Amino acid sequence: MQPIVLWRNPGIPGVRLWADGNLSLGFGLLLLLGRNVLPDFISIVVSNALIVGGICLIRGGFRMLLGRLPAGRRAFLLFMAAYVCAVSYFTYGSESIRIRAILLSLFSIVPCLAIVLDTVGSPSSKHLVLPIFVGMAASHALFNIVRVCVLAGAPEGGNLYDDGILLRENIIELILFLFILSIEYVLAISLHLSNRNRELSEIDSLTRVFNRRVFSELLERERRRAVPFALLYVDIDRFKAVNDTFGHAAGDCVLEQFALRLRETLRSRDIIGRLGGDEFAVIMPDADASDARSAAERAKRHVETSGFDFEGTPIRVTISIGIAGTDMRGKSFEQINREADAALYEAKRSGRNRVVAYEPADCERSV
Numbered sequence: 001m002q003p004i005v006l007w008r009n010p011g012i013p014g015v016r017l018w019a020d021g022n023l024s025l026g027f028g029l030l031l032l033l034g035r036n037v038l039p040d041f042i043s044i045v046v047s048n049a050l051i052v053g054g055i056c057l058i059r060g061g062f063r064m065l066l067g068r069l070p071a072g073r074r075a076f077l078l079f080m081a082a083y084v085c086a087v088s089y090f091t092y093g094s095e096s097i098r099i100r101a102i103l104l105s106l107f108s109i110v111p112c113l114a115i116v117l118d119t120v121g122s123p124s125s126k127h128l129v130l131p132i133f134v135g136m137a138a139s140h141a142l143f144n145i146v147r148v149c150v151l152a153g154a155p156e157g158g159n160l161y162d163d164g165i166l167l168r169e170n171i172i173e174l175i176l177f178l179f180i181l182s183i184e185y186v187l188a189i190s191l192h193l194s195n196r197n198r199e200l201s202e203i204d205s206l207t208r209v210f211n212r213r214v215f216s217e218l219l220e221r222e223r224r225r226a227v228p229f230a231l232l233y234v235d236i237d238r239f240k241a242v243n244d245t246f247g248h249a250a251g252d253c254v255l256e257q258f259a260l261r262l263r264e265t266l267r268s269r270d271i272i273g274r275l276g277g278d279e280f281a282v283i284m285p286d287a288d289a290s291d292a293r294s295a296a297e298r299a300k301r302h303v304e305t306s307g308f309d310f311e312g313t314p315i316r317v318t319i320s321i322g323i324a325g326t327d328m329r330g331k332s333f334e335q336i337n338r339e340a341d342a343a344l345y346e347a348k349r350s351g352r353n354r355v356v357a358y359e360p361a362d363c364e365r366s367v
Contacts, residue, residue, distance in 0.1 A: 014064025021057030024050045025178050032171060044091050044100065049084050051174065052107045056080070059111040062133070063118050083107045101170070102151050105144035112141035133187075140177045204274040206252055207259035215273025215281060220333050222271075222283055230284040230292035231324040231336055233344040234262070234299070236317050237352040239278035250310040254317060257308045265299040281340070289325075289357060296321040296355040304353065318353035320344060325358050 028050030035043045056079065060070030083103065090099045115137040202214045210218065222229050236242075236258060243251040255278065262272055262280065271283040284292055300319055307316045322344030324336050331339075339358040347356040 014061035014070070016061070017057050017064060017070060018061030021054040021059075021061060022178070022182060023054075024057060025054030025174070028054060029171060029174055029178070032174075040091055045084060045087050048087055048100070048104050049080060052083055052104065052111075053080055055108055055111045059115050059118070059137075062115055066118060068118065079107075079110075098151050098154055102148050104170075105148045105151070109141045109144045109148075112137040112144075116141070136177070136180050140173075143173055207255055207274050207280075209259050209262075209280070210271065210273040212273065212275050215271070215275070215283075216333075218271050218273070219281075219283055219336070222285060223331070223333060223336060227286060228288060230282075230287040230289070230295075231340045232282040232284065232292065232296055233275075233322040233324075233340040234280040234282065235320050235344055235348070236278040237320055237348075239317070242315060242317065246310060246313065246315060250313070250315060253310045254308045254315055258303065258317075258319075261303050261306060262299055265302045266295055270295075289323075292323050293355060293357060296323060300353065300355055320347035320352050321355045322347050323355065323357040 028047045031038060031043055031047035031050065037043075053076075056071075056076060060076075063070050086103050087100055090096045090103070116134050119131070119134050202210060204211045219231065236254070239251065239254075242254055255274075259272065259274070259280070262282070266272070266282065267284070269285060271285075273281050273283075275281055282295075284295060287295070300321060303317065303319050307314055309315070322340050322342070324340035324343065343356045343358040347354050350356070
């Protein structure tokens with residue numbers, strides 16, 4: 001029931017692949033349990049293929065949870081076709097229970113080791129849940145490696161399933177693997193949902209920059225550091241005309257692309273926030289007046305020259321930027337914002353598409 005419930009939540013990356021893999025692995029185990037009742041094709045070929053395919057699908061879901069693409073469908077089908085052909089040959093051609101058991105282990109090792117390799121360089125692997133998940137996959141791979149070594153040294157001939165030991169240990173290990181793997185994946189999904197909920201409370205859903213509340217908190221934290229930094233207020237000129245001419249969908253597209261343009265011109269440590277509508281702000285830590293003006297001019301030129309695209313329709317806009325003074329010592333949160341706002345107002349008043357740094361004599365008079 002749990003995989004079916006999760007399968008109905010497509011918003012979670014990889015959950016459908018994992019649920020399909022979970023069902024495939026579980027169904028394959030059921031067919032394997034019917035070894036002495038069901039036909040060989042069902043209890044051997046189909047059951048083993050479902051087990052191997054299930055592990056591959058679980059691996060694909062794991063990759064998507066890490067923010068990566070799963071293996072291509074063609075690679076998956078070729079992998080499965082090779083396995084089915086090999087198992088069929090050692091069932092109907094040259095029957096060998098020992099070789100079939102070795103094949104099951106070898107083809108199970110591949111996706112399990114791939115799960116381990118998938119975490120290399122992944123930021124998500126720093127969370128506690130995923131290393132445990134990977135550890136379980138590694139344990140399953142190790143078990144099968146040992147199994148292959150044992151079976152490789154076993155004598156050919158004779159029915160290795162006569163006393164049921166090989167079948168029992170295989171089923172018990174697979175059930176344990178499926179059970180623990182399912183728990184770990186549910187925990188990983190819970191972690192993903194927790195991170196997503198936290199992101200929804202901090203990030204503007206359209207532009208993927210900080211929302212006003214979080215940006216204000218970060219600005220206050222920067223102010224308390226008592227070191228020079230720059231605050232930029234950025235506004236898209238005549239944005240209402242974009243909505244009126246092209247529609248609100250086009251306006252949203254411009255806002256989304258504008259946030260990307262802004263990121264492209266700023267330093268990686270600069271903090272961008274959306275204050276509301278077409279109003280954005282940027283915190284530039286450890287920046288002096290020259291750094292702030294250079295970054296602002298660079299952003300203004302980039303937006304003006306690159307333009308935007310909405311469903312094949314080019315849209316060109318300009319921006320105005322106001323810069324608060326970089327020496328924030330002794331200034332309150334409200335005063336810093338007031339200076340940036342006054343500089344932006346002066347940029348708008350003096351013709352738009354320009355950068356203005358706060359100067360008390362000019363800006364206060366214009367306000």
